Amino acid sequence: MRSKRIFLTVVLGVAAASVPLLAPSAASAAPADAALSAYFDQRLDWHSCDDGGPAECADVEVPLDYGRPGGKSISIAVSRIKASEPSERHGVLFMNPGGPGGEGLTLPAMMLEKNVIPDSVSRRFDLIGFDPRGVGRSAPVDCGLTDQELSLSGPAYRPETFEEDVSRARTVAEKCQGKNSGVLAHITTRNTARDMDVIRGALGEKKISYLGISYGTYLGAVFTQMFPERADRFVLDSAMNPGRVWRGVFQDRAQDTERAFTRWTQWTAQRHATYGLGDTPDEVRESFWALFNRPAPNPVHDFVSGFPTVFYDVDKAAKTIAGLNTADPTNAPASGTPGKPAAGPSAASGATGNFYSAYWSVTCADSDSWPRDPEQYSRDAALDKQKNPLFAGSASNINACAFWPKATEPTTTVDNTTGALIVNNEWDSQTPLVGATGLHKAMKGSRMVTVHDGVGHGVYGTNPCADDAVNTYLTTGRLPEKNLSCRSTG
Template sequence: MKLLRGTTALSCALAVVLAGTGGAGASGEGAPGVARPVSSIDWQPCDGHAALDCATVPMPIDRADPAGATVPIAVARAKAAKPLQRKGVLMVNPGGPGGSGVDFAFRVAEDHEFSQALLDSFDIIGFDPRGVARSAQLRCDAGVLWETWPWDPMSEEDFGGVLAHNDRVARSCQRDNGALADHVDTTSVVRDMDALRELLGEDTISFYGRSYGTLIGQQYAESFGRNLRALVLDSNMDHSAGVADSLVPENLALERSFTEFAAWCRRTPSCVLHDRDVLALWDDLYAKATAGELGWATPKHLRSRASWSMYDPERWFGLAEFLESAAEGTGAARSARPDEELATTTQPIWCGDWQWGEADSYAALSTYRAQAEAVAPHTRLTPFYEDVLACLGWTGAVNNPQRPLHVPHAPPILMTNSLHDVATPYEWAQNVARHLPTATLLTYDGTGHGNYLLSTCARAAIDTYLLTVRTPAPGTHCPAEWPTAEPAGTTYPNTPAVR
């Protein structure tokens, strides 16, 4: 669906506001509210973050009904530390779906996840996308979300169970969140983002999006490219990908990343498996888990731990220790279920953006799975396989299904991606770059997800681009960086979440 541009779309966003919104303080959760006119943001000090400003800005849940119910969008701002050299607004999103832009703004400003040069020169703006965190966090029936379902369907009956489970989740989310559950897709988010731009009084904005945040950036460029000063897409989603183009690159990325880990361990004396054949050890553990001989761990558990560890090579020390304890029979696993009646979820967001019609039968799904596993003889199957399963049989709204990008107007864009990235494979970035005529793709030749924090070279290139809107030369590569010692105080979850 073609999005409206400029003030046409904006007039809908500005037509409504929640009664008594005031300063949100970035604490607690919003809820749909009643409409009345507004034309500015009422900034107040953020709760617990006095150096930043916070606010809650209502947006229409359904833009076809601009005077109807609204969703409160939580926003945080860190003003440019050197106002005389201010270059404008830099909006940020850390990914997800479900990542909090407000929390990201806190980290960027207070923990210096961004360089001082950026903090000096930009007002950093983070917002929680609709249905996320303080912006009316989606909550659905925990009993439905956490019910036992065939996450690894091996029969027609299992496949039917997947469809039935997802239908129950969709109906639960619609029941517990009302119309919002059907309007949390990324096209809705980018319209909220442009409305925020107008409320901030900015003709143009800069944007840094990481991981799922790149989908927000890509689609903002598509619909509001004339309103962009600069756009950084760090670790890229590919919203044109079908089942095969999703699973095969993801499986290849996990296999190649794990192979890189094994090679690193072999040459790094501080790795506890330095004197072991890591691939052989993994294969043995995987075979035992498949046979049910590791009561504390399933193949899914092993794959999830391996995939999570590939996000940042500093986690490799913990992965090696985990595998060593597993081989010695001292490993343990914990699981947790929410005690609350309603549990948070991002499934309506994901399934509002992705539709996997090619896998509409057990036979088709099995074929795609076999193709994906064939390229990964050691790691077998990416945990993101479940992202395909999550939307099969989904009966909620799918307002933003996959399609190629079409960006007629945009400034020079900087894309960056790791060569080995389990969450957003390099092949995705290459394909997106082909659809962005003004983009330059900077390649980080290492392993991991989120290049600004992984690569000194990529960080410098991103800073330079945001400050000057000058991209690196086409075809530029940044060298891989590898840890030599485990960071002090590092802790590792026993059963890590993949996203």
């Protein structure tokens, strides 16, 4: 991971609403509903943030349930770093680091500290960070999960352990419901987008600009669908396909990992003299599965099972697998045909219990299309394991969403002409390029910047060509005339 990548990544939708869309005309600061209007009219008490950094902080009150704005409220923690040149100020630039579950309160200060945000942007925008509802300092949810229950996907699929998978998924859902009764249904992307609009109103702004990373691209896309007249300059970095939320996002990631593995076999075959894994792609593939299937203790098996997306970085994968093979030369290959990895994707490094709780809260409550029949998960996971063996069926296996309270709103259909700039690496292991192209098709007014041969999650701050396109758009409001291609500099 490059040094300038400072955001949380995981991986990692909604349409006609059964509650108010809260999308008044651009000339209006607040909706007509009196109870809701009070939130837009609130005065914010700015003070120094606890970390002693350059930002100032405030709490913004929002309804827990936007369908009942006169009911319970919660506080959203917001930070602000004012534009350095007031005479050049254009507006506010909201930021989200991803997740779902990522804390964004300190993101503006971190982006400035790492020199990701240039002076040309910070002169023109108040930089706005916030912890989304359910996260960090914004009414955090906590399911009280054990270490064994901290996961960002279903487990690897095995028929003999499927009943255990069902039991664990049910337990996670029950724990979350038990500790967060009355709250889970409202921890959604749609409601976070509504919170952003309330923050906008409380700041006295007619529109917002936005930088969203990973899951933040989906949040940004939902905002443009719900509040198109409130969206100014939107940058969506490392994008999710809104038409695949959420189960399809996991499945696309598993499928794309196989594409990366095929590319790796080709690259490694050309370097047989260095790595000794075979001089054709087929030989490299056979060598890998033979190494993977060695009996325990097997460092190759353990490494790839925990990190199946390693193949996006061809050099790292070849060095690691060849090195692990050399370090443990006494294990003989197991008999029989090549087996399959035993575990799904690894969890985010350093993530907290709140992160996992918020992750599942949003992932499960966002979508009304999660299957409820465990047997459907079993069938789907078995097929997925055959097609995408590196993820071992985990992308389709059962998880807590099968037992989550049913979503209160339909999944958002993103289909608009709002302008936005989408940037993505060609070989992003967390949000594959197919997700960015899907978002580009859904947002017909967008332009796309693809970093060819680019590896890693998160583009902004890592590629001068892409950075130039982003910064030009943020400072001038002009999108490129056509989609752009940049070359990787890594």
